[in-house]
Amino acid sequence: MQKIGVFVCWCGSNIAATVDVKKVADVLRLEPGVVISETYQYMCSENGQALIRNAIKENGLTGIVVCSCSPRMHEATFRKTAESAGLNPYMVEIANIREQCSWIHKDMDEATEKAIVLGRSAIAKLKLNAPLTSGESAVVKRALVIGGGIAGIQSALDIAEAGYEVDIVESSATIGGNMAKLDKTFPTLDCAACILTPKMVDCAQNENIDIMTFSEIESVKGFVGNFKVQIRRKARFVDEKKCTGCGVCMQKCPSKKGKNEFNMGLNNRPAIYIPFAQAIPNVAIIDPEQCLKLKNGKCGLCAMQCQVNAIDYTQKDEIIEREYGAIVVATGYKPISLENFNEYGYDTYKDVVTSLELERLMNAAGPSDGHLVRPSDHKEPKVITFIQCVGSRDTSGCGKPYCSKICCMYTAKHAMLIREKYPDTEVHVFYIDVRTPGKNYDEFFRRAVEQYGVDYIKGMVGKVYEENGKLMVQGSDLINNEQVVIPSDLVVLAAAIEPNPSVRKIATMVTASIDTNNFLTEAHAKLRPVESPTAGIFLSGVCQGPKDIPETVSQASACAAKVVGLLSKDKLKCNACVAHSDETLCTGCSVCANVCPYGAITYVDKEFRIGGGKTETRRVASVNEAVCQGCGACTVTCPSGAMDLKGFSNKQIMAEVDAICKR
Amino acid sequence: MQRIETAMIEKAKALLSSGEVTRVLGWKKGELGYDVEPCVFKSEESLKDFCYNVFCGANLSKYLVEESKKEGKILVFLKPCDSYSFNQLIKEHRINKENVYTVGVECQGKVDPYKLKENGIEMVDSAVETVDTVTVKGKEFKKEEIILGKCLTCTKKPLSYDDIISFNEKREPVLDRFETVKKLEAMTADERYAFWKDQLSNCIRCNACRNVCPACTCTKCVFDNDNSGIASKANSDSFEEKLFHIIRAFHVAGRCTDCGECSRVCPQHIPLHLLNRKFISDIDRLYGEYQAGEDTDSKGPLTNYTTGDVDPSDVFGGNN
Numbered sequence: 014m015q016k017i018g019v020f021v022c023w024c025g026s027n028i029a030a031t032v033d034v035k036k037v038a039d040v041l042r043l044e045p046g047v048v049i050s051e052t053y054q055y056m057c058s059e060n061g062q063a064l065i066r067n068a069i070k071e072n073g074l075t076g077i078v079v080c081s082c083s084p085r086m087h088e089a090t091f092r093k094t095a096e097s098a099g100l101n102p103y104m105v106e107i108a109n110i111r112e113q114c115s116w117i118h119k120d121m122d123e124a125t126e127k128a129i130v131l132g133r134s135a136i137a138k139l140k141l142n143a144p145l146t147s148g149e150s151a152v153v154k155r156a157l158v159i160g161g162g163i164a165g166i167q168s169a170l171d172i173a174e175a176g177y178e179v180d181i182v183e184s185s186a187t188i189g190g191n192m193a194k195l196d197k198t199f200p201t202l203d204c205a206a207c208i209l210t211p212k213m214v215d216c217a218q219n220e221n222i223d224i225m226t227f228s229e230i231e232s233v234k235g236f237v238g239n240f241k242v243q244i245r246r247k248a249r250f251v252d253e254k255k256c257t258g259c260g261v262c263m264q265k266c267p268s269k270k271g272k273n274e275f276n277m278g279l280n281n282r283p284a285i286y287i288p289f290a291q292a293i294p295n296v297a298i299i300d301p302e303q304c305l306k307l308k309n310g311k312c313g314l315c316a317m318q319c320q321v322n323a324i325d326y327t328q329k330d331e332i333i334e335r336e337y338g339a340i341v342v343a344t345g346y347k348p349i350s351l352e353n354f355n356e357y358g359y360d361t362y363k364d365v366v367t368s369l370e371l372e373r374l375m376n377a378a379g380p381s382d383g384h385l386v387r388p389s390d391h392k393e394p395k396v397i398t399f400i401q402c403v404g405s406r407d408t409s410g411c412g413k414p415y416c417s418k419i420c421c422m423y424t425a426k427h428a429m430l431i432r433e434k435y436p437d438t439e440v441h442v443f444y445i446d447v448r449t450p451g452k453n454y455d456e457f458f459r460r461a462v463e464q465y466g467v468d469y470i471k472g473m474v475g476k477v478y479e480e481n482g483k484l485m486v487q488g489s490d491l492i493n494n495e496q497v498v499i500p501s502d503l504v505v506l507a508a509a510i511e512p513n514p515s516v517r518k519i520a521t522m523v524t525a526s527i528d529t530n531n532f533l534t535e536a537h538a539k540l541r542p543v544e545s546p547t548a549g550i551f552l553s554g555v556c557q558g559p560k561d562i563p564e565t566v567s568q569a570s571a572c573a574a575k576v577v578g579l580l581s582k583d584k585l586k587c588n589a590c591v592a593h594s595d596e597t598l599c600t601g602c603s604v605c606a607n608v609c610p611y612g613a614i615t616y617v618d619k620e621f622r623i624g625g626g627k628t629e630t631r632r633v634a635s636v637n638e639a640v641c642q643g644c645g646a647c648t649v650t651c652p653s654g655a656m657d658l659k660g661f662s663n664k665q666i667m668a669e670v671d672a673i674c675k676r
Numbered sequence: 677m678q679r680i681e682t683a684m685i686e687k688a689k690a691l692l693s694s695g696e697v698t699r700v701l702g703w704k705k706g707e708l709g710y711d712v713e714p715c716v717f718k719s720e721e722s723l724k725d726f727c728y729n730v731f732c733g734a735n736l737s738k739y740l741v742e743e744s745k746k747e748g749k750i751l752v753f754l755k756p757c758d759s760y761s762f763n764q765l766i767k768e769h770r771i772n773k774e775n776v777y778t779v780g781v782e783c784q785g786k787v788d789p790y791k792l793k794e795n796g797i798e799m800v801d802s803a804v805e806t807v808d809t810v811t812v813k814g815k816e817f818k819k820e821e822i823i824l825g826k827c828l829t830c831t832k833k834p835l836s837y838d839d840i841i842s843f844n845e846k847r848e849p850v851l852d853r854f855e856t857v858k859k860l861e862a863m864t865a866d867e868r869y870a871f872w873k874d875q876l877s878n879c880i881r882c883n884a885c886r887n888v889c890p891a892c893t894c895t896k897c898v899f900d901n902d903n904s905g906i907a908s909k910a911n912s913d914s915f916e917e918k919l920f921h922i923i924r925a926f927h928v929a930g931r932c933t934d935c936g937e938c939s940r941v942c943p944q945h946i947p948l949h950l951l952n953r954k955f956i957s958d959i960d961r962l963y964g965e966y967q968a969g970e971d972t973d974s975k976g977p978l979t980n981y982t983t984g985d986v987d988p989s990d991v992f993g994g995n996n
Contacts (some may be wrong), residue, residue, distance in 0.1 A: 483925070518983060597895070604979050629745065632769050652905045
C-alpha cells in the first residue's frame with residue numbers, strides 16, 4: 014500500500030502569488046494513495062525540510078511529491094531530505110509549478126488548475142517508482158585544459174598548484190593566446206608581456222603541466238571523472254624535444270613571404286619560424302604552405318643549418334589518447350571578420366586598422382618596433398580617429414547583438430598611450446556609450462578625457478573615404494547635433510569579439526550547451542557561472558562571454574577551484590537512473606549500441622528457454638551501469654521496447670502523460 | 677524465365693546432393709498460377725513443386741530469421757529487392773549468415789494478381805514473360821499495366837551473393853519512387869488527414885503488414901506486449917489503426933528498405949508503403965541519400981550522429 018505525501022511550496026510569492034497553493038494541496042490530498050498534503054512558504058528551508066522529514070516518519074510515507082521549483086534547482090535537496098528520514102531518495106518526485114507554471118502564467122485560476130495537473134502527473138509517476146541505489150565510479154586525477162590563452166594558463170597553473178596533473182592543449186604553435194599580442198593592459202598600463210610571459214614560463218616549468226601546442230581535440234568520450242580524449246598532435250616538422258629555439262633556421266630560410274600571424278599579418282615571417290621571442294615552447298615550426306622543401310622538394314637549408322637535427326620533413330600528425338577527470342574549455346575569442354562593414358573601408362584602405370593590429374603597431378616587439386607608424390607609408394599619423402562598437406551592440410544582423418565589453422577600456426588606453434607618447438597627435442573617438450564599470454575603470458577613462466585631452470564624440474560613423482591623401486571619417490556628433498568630417502591619418506576600428514569558431518565543435522564533442530552567439534552556457538547564470546550544465550565540463554574565459562583580463566583570470570581560478578574540488582574526490586556517485594535491457598524482449602539488433610554516446614552497451618549470447626524443454630541462444634544487450642549516464646537515447650531507439658530507463662521508464666512517462674490528459 | 681527456373685532447380689539439387697545445404701528456401705507452385713507461396717524444400721524430390729516466375733513477388737528474407745537458427749545451411753534465392761532486406765537483417769544480427777547460402781536471381785518485375793483481376797482475368801494457370809510484357813490467358817499486357825506497385829518504382833540493384841543466376845536483362849523504373857509522397861506533402865494538413873483517415877479506416881487489423889515486414893522481427897512486438905502500455909493505448913482510440921500504422925512506420929524508420937511487402941500483402945489495398953517512403957524521403961533530404969540494406973555494417977543515418985548533421989528545422993523550416 015502506497016502512502017504518498019504531497020508538499021506544495023509557496024516559494025514566497027514566486028508561486029503563491031499566481032497559484033492557489035492551498036487549493037492545490039486540498040485537491041491533491043484527494044488523489045488515491047495520498048495520505049498527507051501540506052503547504053509551506055519555503056519548502057527548501059530548514060523548517061520546510063523538517064516538515065517533510067516529520068511527515069515521512071509520522072505517516073510512514075512510501076514516497077513524496079514536492080510541488081516546487083524546477084528539479085534542476087532542488088531535486089537534490091529534497092532527495093537528501095527524504096534520505097535523512099529513511100526514504101529512498103529516488104522515491105521523490107518534483108512537480109515543477111514555478112518555472113513551468115507560476116512564472117509563465119498570469120491568471121490564478123488557470124495556473125492553479127495547471128499546478129494540480131502537474132501534481133497529479135508527478136503522483137502518477139511516483140506510484141511506479143522503485144527504490145534505486147547508485148553505484149560508484151573512480152575519478153581520473155588529471156585535468157584537460159582546452160586553450161592556452163591567459164584563461165587556460167591560469168586554470169592550469171591553479172590546478173597544478175593544487176597537486177593535480179593537467180594538460181594544456183593549444184591549437185596554435187605557442188601558448189599565450191590573444192593576451193600575448195597586447196601592448197599594455199588597462200587600467201594599470203603594465204606591459205602585457207611582462208605579466209603574461211612569467212606565467213607562460215611557470216606553465217612550462219611546472220612538473221604537473223604538460224603543454225601540447227599545435228594540437229587539437231579529435232574526440233571526447235566518457236563522462237565526468239572518466240573522459241577519454243583523443244588529441245591530434247599536428248605535424249610541425251620540427252622535433253619539439255630536440256629544437257633549442259636558437260633561431261638560425263629562421264635566418265637562413267629563403268622563403269620569407271608568410272604572413273606573420275603574431276603581428277596580425279602586418280609583416281612577413283619565414284616558412285620556418287618561432288611565433289615570437291617568448292613563445293612557449295620556444296620551438297620552431299614549419300608552415301607547409303610556404304616551405305619550399307615541403308612544397309616541391311627543393312631546399313632543405315634549415316635541416317642543413319640545424320645543429321641538433323631537429324628538422325623532420327616527414328613528420329606526420331599523431332593522435333594520442335589520454336584520460337581525464339575534468340575538462341576546462343578555455344577556447345577564447347577572435348575579433349569578428351569585418352566583411353559586413355565596408356563603410357569603414359577596412360578592406361580598401363591600408364590605414365584603417367583594427368584595435369588588435371594597433372596593439373602590434375604600438376608594441377616594442379611589433380613590426381615597427383613600437384614606433385607608431387601607419388601601415389601605408391610608415392609615417393607617423395598626426396590625426397587618429399577611433400570608431401567604437403564596430404559590430405558590437407548591432408541588431409541589424411551585420412554584427413553581434415551583445416556588448417564586447419573590453420573595447421571602451423582598451424580604446425581609452427590606446428588614446429591615452431598615444432597622447433602620452435606623441436603629444437602632438439590629435440585623437441578622436443566616436444562612441445555610442447562609454448561603459449566603464451570596474452575597479453579604477455571610470456577614473457581611467459576620465460584621465461584619458463580630462464588629463465590627456467582625447468576628443469570623445471558621441472555618435473556613429475557613417476563612412477570612411479579617402480580625399481587628398483586623408484581618410485575622411487564622416488559621422489554625427491549627437492551632442493552638438495551636427496555632421497562632422499574628420500580628416501585622419503589613421504582610423505582604428507574597435508571590432509567586436511566573438512567566441513573562437515572551434516568552440517562549436519568542441520562543445521559538440523563534450524556535449525556542452527551553447528547559446529545563439531556561440532558562447533558556452535553556464536549551469537546557472539548566477540550561482541554556477543564556471544560550470545557547464547554537462548558534469549565535468551568547466552568554462553574559463555571568453556568562451557563563456559566577453560570579459561577582460563582581470564575578470565578572465567578570476568574566472569579561470571574559480572574554474573580551477575571547481576576542477577580541484579572534483580579531482581579531490583576518489584569516487585563519484587554514479588547516476589542511479591541507468592538503462593537496463595529486458596532480455597526477454599531484446600532482439601540484439603545493435604541499434605541501442607549505435608546511439609549510446611558512452612559506449613555503455615555490449616552484447617552477450619544467452620540461452621533462453623523457449624518452451625517444450627527446448628532452449629535457444631540469443632544475442633542480447635547488456636548495459637554497463639557504471640558507464641551509463643541515463644541519457645535515454647537507447648530507450649527511444651529500441652524498436653522492441655526492451656531498453657528502459659530506471660526512474661524514467663516508458664511506463665512512468667506514459668503514466669505522467671495519461672495523468673495530464675485525463676480530465 | 678523458364679530458363680532461370682531450370683537453372684535455379686539445378687543449383688538447388690546440386691547443393692542439396694553435395695550436402696552443402698540441407699534445405700532450400702524458394703517459392704512453391706499453388707493450385708493456380710498466382711497462388712505461389714514461400715516454401716522450405718528439404719529434398720531433391722520436393723523440388724518438383726519449386727517455381728520461379730512472374731508471381732514470385734514474396735520477399736523470402738524474413739523466413740531466414742528462424743531458418744538460419746536451425747542446424748545446417750539453407751539455400752535462399754534472393755531477388756534484388758529481397759537482398760536489401762537480407763542485408764539489413766544481417767546488419768541487425770537477426771540472421772546467422774554462416775547458415776545461409778545466398779543466390780541472387782534476376783527479376784524484371786512481378787505481377788500483381790489484383791491488377792489481373794481488375795482486368796477481368798482470374799483463374800490463371802500460367803503466364804509467359806518477356807522483359808516488357810506478360811501474356812496470360814492469351815492476352816498480352818505491358819508490364820507497367822499489371823506489375824506490383826513496388827516493381828513500378830524499383831531501382832534496386834543486385835548486391836553481393838554466394839552465387840548469381842543471370843542478371844542480363846534489367847528493367848528501368850517506370851515511376852518516380854517519391855511521386856505520391858510529393859503529392860501528399862503538397863496537401864494541406866486537413867487534406868492529408870482526410871486521405872489517411874479514409875485509407876486507414878479500411879484496416880481490419882489482420883497484422884499481415886507487420887507479419888510480412890522484414891524490419892518487424894522483434895522477439896515480441898510492442899503491440900503484443902501487454903506490459904508495453906502501447907497496445908491498450910491504441911485500442912482506446914476510436915481510430916486505432918491510424919496509431920498502429922504510424923507507430924509501426926516509426927519503428928521501422930531508417931531500417932525499412934522499401935521492399936513494398938506491406939502494401940503487397942494488404943488485403944484492403946492500403947498504400948502502407950507511403951508512410952515508410954515519407955520517412956525515406958525525409959531521411960534523404962536531411963542526411964543525404966540513404967538506402968537501408970545496401971550494406972551490412974553502416975550505422976544508418978537515424979542511429980548515427982555526426983557533428984555535420986543538420987538541424988531538421990534548417991531544412992524543413994521552423995515549425996517542424
